[in-house]
Amino acid sequence: NAGVTQTPKFQVLKTGQSMTLQCAQDMNHEYMSWYRQDPGMGLRLIHYSVGAGITDQGEVPNGYNVSRSTTEDFPLRLLSAAPSQTSVYFCASSYTGPNYGYTFGSGTRLTVV
């Protein structure tokens, strides 16, 4: 099992550029989420999915788009990058239901200049 795989690990974007952060898991987890981590702010939920074809917004969804066409993949799209989106992004997945913790990917450090 590779677990949760995120690519790329590092990325520098110019303001206004778009890009997609990739996330894939091989554990047959139904739940997948994207978080951003900023100093002193903890882990804030951007978007999540409870299964293929089902997505919903989290706490900080503006400027981001997601889709879930397969159980394995949950890409995060930045539509028009802004300096405020400079952050570390984590993808995470878990089994369905209340009693399962998350498995996190290794993160993507994004800098928007």
Add this chain to the structure above:
Amino acid sequence: GENVEQHPSTLSVQEGDSAVIKCTYSDSASNYFPWYKQELGKRPQLIIDIRSNVGEKKDQRIAVTLNKTAKHFSLHITETQPEDSAVYFCAASWKGGSYIPTFGRGTSLIVHP
């Protein structure tokens, strides 16, 4: 939605001392409370969790307690070691939120040798 408060934001202890991190949650319907440890530059990893029908759970040097009436839960680390130095996050999740966890802002634990 759920709101999770975590204290303290920074905790400094001597090796061998005990450390306690406290979290409160707002929604009485929350029923699953995981704790994650994030070492510098690494991904968060689940270290222990507790369900709402349990008051205390132990795993070697770490333990978690839950007080449902007061809506707070705590992480206890005994005989701290330098390798315990990390950021610790608490979280709460409930069915109404699709079991997607809400995280506290994290506690930076520093264990001095």
